[in-house]
Amino acid sequence: MAHMERHPFNITIIGAGVVGLAIAEELSRHFDSILLLEKNESQGQETSSRNSEVIHAGIYYPEGSLKASLCVEGRKLLYEACEKRGIPHKRIGKLIVATGPDEEEALLGLQAKAQNNGVDDMLFLSGRVVHSLEPDVIASAGLLSPSTGIIDSHSLMRALLAGSTGNGVTAVFRSAVTGARFDGSRYDLEVNNGEYLVSSRVVVNSAGLQSDRLAALPGIDIDREGYRLKLCKGSYFSATPQPRLRHLVYPVPTPKHEGLGVHATLDLAGRVRFGPDVEYVDAIDYRVDEGKRDAFHASILTYLPLLVKESLNPDMSGIRPKLQGPGEDIRDFVIREESRLGLPGWVNLIGIESPGLTACLAIAKQVAHLIEPLME
Ligand SMILES: Cc1cc2nc3c(=O)[nH]c(=O)nc-3n(C[C@H](O)[C@H](O)[C@H](O)COP(=O)(O)OP(=O)(O)OC[C@H]3O[C@@H](n4cnc5c(N)ncnc54)[C@H](O)[C@@H]3O)c2cc1C
Structure with a gap:
């Protein structure tokens, strides 16, 4: 030098x-x-x-964390910037769906957590209302986050x-x-x-x-x-024919918040993608393992029972730069x-x-x- x-x-x-x-x-x-x-x-x-391109509302993150405060503030700034600068985006809303009484409890907990983080527009919905919004989704109840959206990153x-x-x-x-x-x-x-x-x-x-x-x-x-950093890969599968969905649909997240569960995302072209899963890896390799099809299918069936396994195709993946290792606190x-x-x-x-x-x-x-x- x-x-x-x-x-x-x-x-x-x-x-x-x-x-x-x-x-x-x-x-x-x-x-x-x-x-x-x-x-x-x-x-x-x-x-x-290599991500879901979701504008998150800021529901899950620990109260007082930078993740919580910067998500809520960043979301508002991002919608403003998108509108002002003509960046393609859509406030399509997100449904978190429960499969039974335990998960309904968890939904109420999430609603309270969201409120503490300044996300005060979450709506608790009965299974019947969820069904009217998304006829192919089964759920005993749901939480709707109207301020969640998608963006062309x-x-x-x-x-x-x-x-x-x-x-x-x-x-x-x-x-x-x-x-x-x-x-x-x-x-x-x-x-x-x-x-x-x-x-x-x-x-x-x-x-x-x-x-x-x-x-x-x-x-x-x-x-x-x-x-x-610990590298944590998230893989996605797409489906042909495409499932009929109008919102982002998420299962109830796991307690340690390693990922948000194999959810259904939509991009601005209306393409549905399932993922990402959570897999700690030693090296960066973006190939998607076809062998995961069974596990993806099993998780998706909990909320989208009509999805046929053979319709799932390996899609893309991304790698999260995580500070916590497997099973560690967020x-x-x-x-x-x-x-x-x-x-x-x-x-x-x-x-x-x-x-x-x-x-x-x-x-x-x-x-x-x-x-x-x-x-x-
Ligand atoms: C599977 C997955 C799904 C996600 N979904 C969402 C979501 O829906 N919504 C959301 O808000 N967030 C999501 N995220 C998180 C989001 O994608 C990241 O937080 C964000 O992209 C991080 O941006 P970054 O600029 O920090 O990192 P990066 O995009 O990784 O950029 C870092 C850059 O640094 C460059 N670089 C590295 N080393 C050097 C060097 N030595 N010299 C010069 N340049 C260097 C790299 O080439 C790279 O371009 C997701 C992440 C993953 C993995």
Whole structure:
């Protein structure tokens, strides 16, 4: 690193997923000299384009957590942005369905939890009303979340990138950050193993599945800080012929909240997809295992009894960057400026799993807030 010229920037953002892009646009409203570095050829080729594209209401997350507050705030900001900027989206609503008395209890618990998180529009429905909304779904009762919707995440990311570059952000692709060193006032970032160097006052690590390894580069002990990620794959199956559904339909979630159950999602083209399941993995491999068909079919049958097993086809998958391992309690998003670790101006975003897409605009505001005092 010693003798090469360094390209100077005030702020460098690592990762052009939906979160890095939202941060770039938000920061570009307040600060200048911003660089966005992405290792792939274009934006959003990883988790941000391998998800359910659901705008979550914010029902399930622990009260007082960033997941809860940033989801509720982010959802409102996202609907506003979609309307203002012509980003395709639809408030189609979500039904959580119970199969019997135990799950009806759980629905009431969810309604109360949602209320505490500021989601006050949830409606408890009898099985008969659920049936009138979704004739092919069986349920003893249901909870309707009218503020849940779907979004075209690719359009969102294009809009955020255009907004950022329009405000002067330099976005550079095919550029992986491979080294980072703090000299007491600025960070030297090595790109593509030394192809070029960047010098930056502030660094925002929003590198998704690699964010723990990025945090280790300037010397953070990621095990001591509890930053090591566990990869948790979620696979989807589609169905031909398509089931008739008008809402997103979810079973009651599992207690540890590892995933939201094999639910039925709809995209803006009206295509139904089932998933994602929950599978901790050691490596990133997006192939969908056909052998899961039986398990998918069994879970879907609990609410969609007419679905024929042979109609299910392996579809896509995505990988959640989770901080908690299998069976462990839910962990919150890490969004921290690391002065306490002797790294002022280094901001880590780690464990940004669901509802990261919904929350992206609120996360971006939070990051702007964290770095504001450093930019004076
Ligand atoms: C199966 C699944 C379903 C989901 N469903 C939903 C949902 O319905 N609603 C919702 O709100 N959220 C959902 N999520 C969560 C949501 O997709 C994520 O929270 C969000 O996409 C995270 O965005 P990100 O920008 O942090 O990460 P990413 O999209 O992973 O972006 C990180 C970027 O950093 C880049 N990068 C990594 N290392 C480097 C490096 N060294 N140098 C340069 N660049 C680097 C990567 O190439 C990547 O482009 C889901 C997630 C999964 C896996």
